[in-house]
Amino acid sequence: MNWSLDSLGIIHSCYQEKFAVPRQPGLAPSARATLELLPPYNQPECVEGLEDFSHLWLTFLFHQNLEQGWKPRVRPPRLGGNQKIGVFASRSTFRPNGLGLSVVKLESIELQQGVKLHLSGVDLVDGTPIVDIKPYLPWADSLPDATASWAPEPPPLLRVVFDARVEQQLAHHTEGVWLRQLITEVLAQDPRPAYQKNDPQRIYGVMLAGANVKFAFHQQNEQEVIVVLELG
Amino acid sequence: MNWSLDSLGIIHSCYQEKFAVPRQPGLAPSARATLELLPPYNQPECVEGLEDFSHLWLTFLFHQNLEQGWKPRVRPPRLGGNQKIGVFASRSTFRPNGLGLSVVKLESIELQQGVKLHLSGVDLVDGTPIVDIKPYLPWADSLPDATASWAPEPPPLLRVVFDARVEQQLAHHTEGVWLRQLITEVLAQDPRPAYQKNDPQRIYGVMLAGANVKFAFHQQNEQEVIVVLELG
Numbered sequence: 001m002n003w004s005l006d007s008l009g010i011i012h013s014c015y016q017e018k019f020a021v022p023r024q025p026g027l028a029p030s031a032r033a034t035l036e037l038l039p040p041y042n043q044p045e046c047v048e049g050l051e052d053f054s055h056l057w058l059t060f061l062f063h064q065n066l067e068q069g070w071k072p073r074v075r076p077p078r079l080g081g082n083q084k085i086g087v088f089a090s091r092s093t094f095r096p097n098g099l100g101l102s103v104v105k106l107e108s109i110e111l112q113q114g115v116k117l118h119l120s121g122v123d124l125v126d127g128t129p130i131v132d133i134k135p136y137l138p139w140a141d142s143l144p145d146a147t148a149s150w151a152p153e154p155p156p157l158l159r160v161v162f163d164a165r166v167e168q169q170l171a172h173h174t175e176g177v178w179l180r181q182l183i184t185e186v187l188a189q190d191p192r193p194a195y196q197k198n199d200p201q202r203i204y205g206v207m208l209a210g211a212n213v214k215f216a217f218h219q220q221n222e223q224e225v226i227v228v229l230e231l232g
Numbered sequence: 233m234n235w236s237l238d239s240l241g242i243i244h245s246c247y248q249e250k251f252a253v254p255r256q257p258g259l260a261p262s263a264r265a266t267l268e269l270l271p272p273y274n275q276p277e278c279v280e281g282l283e284d285f286s287h288l289w290l291t292f293l294f295h296q297n298l299e300q301g302w303k304p305r306v307r308p309p310r311l312g313g314n315q316k317i318g319v320f321a322s323r324s325t326f327r328p329n330g331l332g333l334s335v336v337k338l339e340s341i342e343l344q345q346g347v348k349l350h351l352s353g354v355d356l357v358d359g360t361p362i363v364d365i366k367p368y369l370p371w372a373d374s375l376p377d378a379t380a381s382w383a384p385e386p387p388p389l390l391r392v393v394f395d396a397r398v399e400q401q402l403a404h405h406t407e408g409v410w411l412r413q414l415i416t417e418v419l420a421q422d423p424r425p426a427y428q429k430n431d432p433q434r435i436y437g438v439m440l441a442g443a444n445v446k447f448a449f450h451q452q453n454e455q456e457v458i459v460v461l462e463l464g
Contacts, residue, residue, distance in 0.1 A: 002236055002237070002238065002239075003236070003237045003293055003298070003330070003361075003363075004234055004235070004236050004237070005234070005235045005236070005237060005329050005331075006234065006328065006329060007234075008328055008329065024369065024371075024372035025372060026372055026375075027372075041320075041328055043304050045304035045305050045318055046304045046305075046318045046319055046320050047318045047320050047321060048305060048316070048317050048318035048321060049317035049318055049321035049322075049382070050318055050320055050321040052321070052379075052380070052381035052382055053321065053378075053379065053380050053381070054378045054379040054380075055375055055378040057333060059291060059331055059333065061235055066235070072275050072277035072278045073277050073278075073280060084280070085280050085281035086277055086278045086279045086280035086281055086282055087278055088273075088278050088279050088282055088365040088366070088367075089279060089280060089281035089282040089284070089285065089367055090281075090366075090367070091366055091367070091369070095364070096238065096240055096273055096364075097237050097238060097240065097363050097364055098235070099237075099291055099363065099364045101289060101291065101333070101364070101366060103372070103373060103375060129235075131235075131329050131331065132327070132328075132329055132331040132333070133320040134320070134322075134323055134333060135321055135322070135323070135380060135383075136375060136378045136380065137256065137323070137380050137383060138375060138376055138377070138378045138379075138380060138384075139256075139380075139384075139385050139386050140256035140257060140258055140259075140335070140386075141335060141373065141374075141375075141378075142373075142374045142375055142376045142378065143258075143287055143335060143368060143370060143373075143374055144370055144374045144376055145370070146285075146286045146287040146368045146370045146373075146374065147284075147285065147286040147370075148284070148285050148286075148367060148368065148369050148370060148371075149284035149285070150281070150284055151367075151369060152370075152371075153371050154371050154372075
C-alpha cells in the first residue's frame, strides 16, 4: 500500500516560524491564519455549506520535519523532556507519515478570488500544506470524558508582562490590542524546549504576525514570569 | 507538493463489508476491531504509554473508494440524499486524498506477536489501512459547544426487532448477547441508501461479525421498524 497525497491548500499564518507555535490548537485563540485552497480544489462548490459549521478539522503535513523521519519513542515536552513514550502515544511532529491534526475555528469564507478560509485558534506554522478539511461534528468528535492520564489538561500558563516601551509601541500599533493578546497567549505556553529551562540569561526572539518579539524569563516573587523586552 | 503515505497497520473489523457501516464512529459502541500494526511500526516501543489513553484518533484511507475519485459537491445521507453540499463541508468517503478520521475506544493492547490494538466503537470496514494513530486529548479535541447546523445531533434511530427463530439462534450463539446488541446498534442507523427508502418489499443482507444478517423494513403502528429475518 502506497498512496500519494496532494496539497489541497496552504496556510498563511501569524506563526511565521515553528518556534513558539502552541503545542495544540485552541491554546492561543487569538492566533489567526488563512487557508488558501489550491487548484482544482479552490472552487466555491467545494466549500458550499461549510459556513454552517463553527469548527473544522484540518489534516496537514508537518512539512518542516518530514525529512528527519521518526523514532519509535519520543520525549514529549509535557513530561519535562526526560521521559520517553511511544510515538503513537504522542502528538509528536516527528511521526511516521508526518500527519498533523488540528481543530480550528472557522471565522469566515472568502470567495472573491478562489477560496480562502479565515481561521482562528490555529497551531499551524506559515506554509503548512493541508491535505484534508472536514466539519467538526460535536456529537461524534466531542468526548469530554475521555481520559488522557499524563496530559489530562492544558499545560500550565506562565505570566507574561510587557516592558513599558513595548506597551507604548503596542498603543500606537494599528492592531496593538490583538497583537498584545496574541503575544500573551503564545508566550504564556512557555515555548522553551525543556533542555533550555535552566538558562535564565538567555534572550529569545520569535517572529509573530510580522513583529520580531524579544523576551526573557525573570524571577518575580519566586515565580517565573516572561518579560517582553522589545518589539522589532 | 506530493507526499507518499505508508500503511502503518491494517484493520480487522466486525464490519466485513462497507454496507451498513455506521456513518460516524461511536454510533455502534459494540462494534469491535483490531488494529494490527505492520513492520516496522509493530514494535512495542511505538505504543509505550498508549494504554494511558481511553480513546484514539485514527487517520485512515477510504481504500474501497480511492479509485472513484471525488466531485466538488456530494449528497450527504443526512440531507435525504437530494441536497448537495461541498465535499469539504461533508465527511463523504469520496473526497480529495481519500482520508478518513475516526475517534475510537482503546480496549486493550496485545504485545505477544507484534502489536495489536483492540478497539471498540469503530466505523471502519475490514481491511482499512491506517496511516496515523494519535491519543485523544479531551482539552484540545472536545468542543461540546461547536455548532454543526444541519447535522447538530446523531441521526435518528429506527427500532430493531428480531424474528423468533433468530432470537433462538442468538440464544445458542457463543457471543449471542454481544451479536444481538451489535446488530441492533448497526441496523438502527438505517443503512439504506436514500434512493432505496421507498422499496418496502426489499430484503437486505449484510455480513456482520461472521453472520449473514437478513433484514427488511416493516410498518408497525404507522412506524417503520427493522425486522431481522434470518441469521446465516
